[in-house]
Amino acid sequence: MTETLQFTLNDIDVRVTVDSDRMLLWVLRTDLGLTGTKYGCGEGYCGSCTVLVENQAVRSCQTPVKEIEGKNVVTIEGLLKDGKPHPVQKTFMEHDAFQCGYCTPGMIINACSLLHENPRPSKQQIVDGMENNLCRCGAHKRILEAVQSASKELVGGR
């Protein structure tokens, strides 16, 4: 059904008129032109499409856009503030925690959600929290290190 929906996207109030059963992933990528969020599997298995809804990681390929009406959505593009990278983005760069970079937006967003929920995760808690985000290049070791560093930076910075 075509509806006009309102939500907050990367700190901006947006209004879109779309078929509200369409998945958020495609509305972001096509209607809104935000292509940082990636299609990887279309069935919620890989995490490439992860975005934050109310600070929680959700799979945008499995989220009908009607479900985000009135909510606060953050995509990878929204993490950059005044041109400055978010601590998780920064530590991903410092650790070279990616290769092809395709899973990276989903990884970073998922890590943000993880750290929001648990600012001081143990290594095992990071492994558990990142487990369902897939990377094919094998950057896992560095991604774990980057999330650990980001945790230190976020907690230390408060």
Next chain:
Amino acid sequence: MNNNELLELGFDAAAPLQLNRRKFLQITGSGLVLLFTVGETTPLLAEPQGGNLPTDFNAFLKIGEDGRVACYTGKIEMGQGVNTSLGQMLAEELDISIDNVDMVMGNTDLCPWDRGTWGSQTTRQFGPALRQAGAEARMVLLEMAADRLNVPVNALAVKDGVVYVQSNKQNNVSYAELTKGKRIERRVTGTAKVKSPSEFNIIGKSFKRRDGMEKVTGKAQYTGDLHFPDMLYAAILRPPAHGAQLTSVDVTEARNVEGAEIVQDGDFIAVLHKYPDVAQSALSKIKATFGPSPYTTDDKTIFDHLLKSAGEPRVIASDGNLQAGEENSATVFEHTYFDGYKAHSPMEPHAAVVKIEGDKATVWASTQSPFGTKEQVARELGFPSENVTVIAPYLGGGFGGKGGNPQALEAVRLAKLTGKTVQVAWTRADEFFMDSFRPAAVVKIRSGLAKNGGMSFWDFNVYFAGTRGSEHFYTIPHHSIRFYSAPRGTNAHPFATGAWRAPANNTNTFARESQIDIMATRAGADAYEFRMRNLRDEKMKRVLKAAAEKFGWKPAKSPSGRGYGIACGEDAGTVVATMVEVAVDKASGEVKVKRVVCAQDMGLVINPEGATIQMEGCITMGLGYALREDIHFENGEIHDLNFDTYEIPRFSWLPEIETVILNNPNEAPQGGGEPAIVTMGGAIANAIYDAVGARIFQMPMIPERVKAAMPKG
């Protein structure tokens, strides 16, 4: 390469994408323009097949009036980090900061011809040509500076793109000033020497990835991210099984979807829509029936089928006399090893965008071979190849699976039929169905231990995997290595197969190193000591020793219960040795790799951090093919169409990883993207045996297979 990067180089953002190189030079105008003869002086540049690297200096670099240097390469960046390491090479030879190098990659109009990015060849084959071009340019700039400053060339030095008189640093001129407003054409003598390792300031130092900011902010553009106002996204009808023919189709319901455009060209049926998700949902409304697949194999019967389908062998290597070797044997070993099909499953499924304007076509594609795509597209359209431009944006992983470009040809066909700009972006199910899998394979080995304890003979027969890694590096007086595949004109596989990160070598190394361990155990020897005694290759011995030292290997008779395993391998010119520690759950057969130590000698290392990352990636990806990855199929139908059943490595699989790169800067650089993956299967198989005495002859080493191989009682 994308519009933004061109903009930064100071060109019209919209135009250059359709330009050929000559026009490009006209537009870029002033700056250093040199006629160059790299090819005549560098035998490395003589490409054996398919084309040649250009002899024009400008094919490799351009020095702008702002002092920035653009580095042109037909290679593509798929995560392996060559946009950093190639930038380092050019910065080194020109004595400029790497921050002043702009990479222009994978654009067939702007970049020198390139066969494709695979086989870990960028550093070892394109690298020398690029360095030569950089050295030549530096020499010309020094000559220009000598004229300008009125001193001899040998009185000059360069730092950060500024040429200065060594006795008076204030007397200087920058590359930017030298090239400003000039259009200089000169033929270079070819006498410039690339730097020797003792002169390196940039090569051999670790640099962070140059694509970091783009990739962590979501700005990095992949093919599927491109958008044009008139562009339609395609969803393509696939048969349920390979070889199944369309028998009937009804597109009525799909046609009723608002905005959907149906293309029906024989068996090729697609829905196009301005939204990709709507195109997919409209596709699901098509009612189609298909006949049966002509293929009758499945993932269990395939091995017998392959053995039956094999033609006459090709002899890869042969020495001595197998029969004499066998007669001199105290013990003869005969084993058969199996390996199933593996998917590439890059996180980015194949994608292409095609725009046809008049008699010209522009193609953006996730491809490891932009120049190959160009020829394919030209043929498909009947255009002269100079009318086709191919641009490879960032690739979301390749692993050997993005060299064939079927998605680009699908997009070409649809763009031609509709007259619109078309994007084809495969779904994950498309990706699994259309993938060219790493081939299922069988390796049969007969070998012997001599009465004196050495190896007496080695009869290695590989079916279908390929030849890479089939040769060995042990002292064996009598040996034969043969490769069997389907006779010419036949195909034994029920679907496409192709190169998969270090093609054939993973299978061959698994078989060889398992067999070596079996022999060592029978000889009552420690796996490390047995190898050190029998290795022929000194470099391999050094590498194995380095791994053992890092690992803390202590000799023991296997199975020791410790779960230690070794494998040695050679790939892309690099020598590698891996030691692993595993834990095996005896009740379930589940294997957990706890620790991996990998040592390699890859000659000169351009970017140590980049090389280390590649080793880590190889080790992590290698866990997948060794332990879990296997394509399940039956009668042409692929059962694994997503990551729910096709299991690739996850965070919880991650072992402790330690890497060692031997310092060897005086030897030519070798491959880095593949070697460390080849030893994973063999090292894990040997570690499983050491842990619980279960010898596994088939990859992946899933729990059921481990449990079944467990010693009874």
